[in-house]
Amino acid sequence: MSPPGPMVARGPIREALLALVLSAVATGAIAADPTPADRALLAASNLFAAAPEQFRARLAAGTTGGARTELEIWRGGRDCLLVRPLAARQRGKLILQRGSERWLFAPGAREPVRLGPGLRLAGTLSLEELFGIDIERGHRLLGVESAGRIVTFHLEADETTAAATGAAAVRWVVDRETRRPLRADLLLAGGRVARIVEFQGFHPGRRPLPARLVLKDVLRGTPPLEVEILEVEERPVPAALFDLTDSSVRARLLAGDPEL
Numbered sequence: 306m307s308p309p310g311p312m313v314a315r316g317p318i319r320e321a322l323l324a325l326v327l328s329a330v331a332t333g334a335i336a337a338d339p340t341p342a343d344r345a346l347l348a349a350s351n352l353f354a355a356a357p358e359q360f361r362a363r364l365a366a367g368t369t370g371g372a373r374t375e376l377e378i379w380r381g382g383r384d385c386l387l388v389r390p391l392a393a394r395q396r397g398k399l400i401l402q403r404g405s406e407r408w409l410f411a412p413g414a415r416e417p418v419r420l421g422p423g424l425r426l427a428g429t430l431s432l433e434e435l436f437g438i439d440i441e442r443g444h445r446l447l448g449v450e451s452a453g454r455i456v457t458f459h460l461e462a463d464e465t466t467a468a469a470t471g472a473a474a475v476r477w478v479v480d481r482e483t484r485r486p487l488r489a490d491l492l493l494a495g496g497r498v499a500r501i502v503e504f505q506g507f508h509p510g511r512r513p514l515p516a517r518l519v520l521k522d523v524l525r526g527t528p529p530l531e532v533e534i535l536e537v538e539e540r541p542v543p544a545a546l547f548d549l550t551d552s553s554v555r556a557r558l559l560a561g562d563p564e565l
Contacts, residue, residue, distance in 0.1 A: 336448025336459050343449045347458055349484040350477070352504075353439040355512045357539040358382055363391075364535055368528040379558075381542040389558065399555060403547055405469050410555065416551060438470065438489065440477055454481045472499060485513050498523050508537065 339347075348354070355415035360380050367373035371379040375391040385530040388400040397412030400420070408417040438444075440458070442467035450457040467473045479486050489502040499522075508518035518532040543565070557565050 336450050336457075339446050339458075343456070343458070344446070346456060346479060346481065346484060347446065347477070348441060349441070350479045350486045350513065351441050352486065352513055352515060355440065356380065356514065357512075357537070359542040360537055361542070362534060362537045364532060366530055366532045368530060379542050379546060380549050381544060385547045387546055387555075387558075397559060399559075401547060401549070403549075405421045405465055408549065410552070438475060439447075439466070440475065444475060451481075455479075455487070456481050498541045500524075508534070 330565075340428050357380070359382065362378040363375065364378065365373045365375045375404050377389040377391055379387040381387070384404045384471075386402040388402075390396075390398055399410040401408045401410065401417070407420040409420055409521075410417050440460055444460035445464050447459045447461055449459070456479045458475075458479065460475040460477055462470065462473055462475065466481075470491065471493075473494040474492040474496070475488060476490040476492065478488045478490075485507055486504050488504065491500045491502070501521040501523060503519040503521070504515050504517075505519055506515070508514045508516045514534070514537055516534050518534075520532065521532045523529075543554050545551055546558065548554070555565070
């Protein structure tokens with residue numbers, strides 16, 4: 306079941322929110338200790354936790370005016386993802402993530418290839434940034450800044466999360482009224498911003514499922530990557546899809562089995 310079209314903050318509202326964020330950063334205000342209300346807001350804006358435990362999603366990613374890459378994502382629980390590129394030239398390839406481990410299945414290969422952390426799927430797009438970083442389980446909340454309706458959470462990544470995302474810390478910026486994140490700044494150990502994720506629209510509904518994102522690689526200075534999540538279908542996903550040794554269910558997926 307696919308959700309209807311996305312809701313987007315537009316025009317003066319979005320400009321005002323951005324101005325408030327920039328103002329908060331410019332003032333260099335000291336982050337305060339988090340209150341119970343702050344922690345509740347952080348939990349409400351956790352996109353990773355809000356995503357269905359099991360789903361199939363389809364998305365398209367590309368730079369402005371450039372070619373777009375389409376991907377199919379299968380989630381089989383909190384720590385299992387399968388990514389299938391839909392482009393003809395990448396047909397037969399699959400990327401499997403189980404916890405912090407990633408594997409590439411390629412056509413004709415006898416064994417999967419283990420991949421390193423921080424895998425980029427299309428330009429600057431990483432697996433962790435697709436449906437939001439797990440800002441609660443994988444991070445420690447150090448402090449909070451508020452500027453009107455804009456709340457900035459200062460988060461420190463634990464060692465395993467930092468190894469996977471390449472970010473030692475995150476500034477997580479949330480709209481207090483909508484309880485939706487506006488952006489995430491991913492920081493290196495020295496405090497320098499490495500990447501920025503802007504959430505520019507959400508599918509309507511109780512769960513904050515993103516519909517449009519813009520990813521900016523600050524270090525490399527490459528063109529921003531625009532990502533549109535075309536559909537999210539909550540449905541049972543076979544556990545065997547994530548089995549490293551038994552490839553039968555993945556073969557059915559690649560063959561287009563409608564009963565999968």
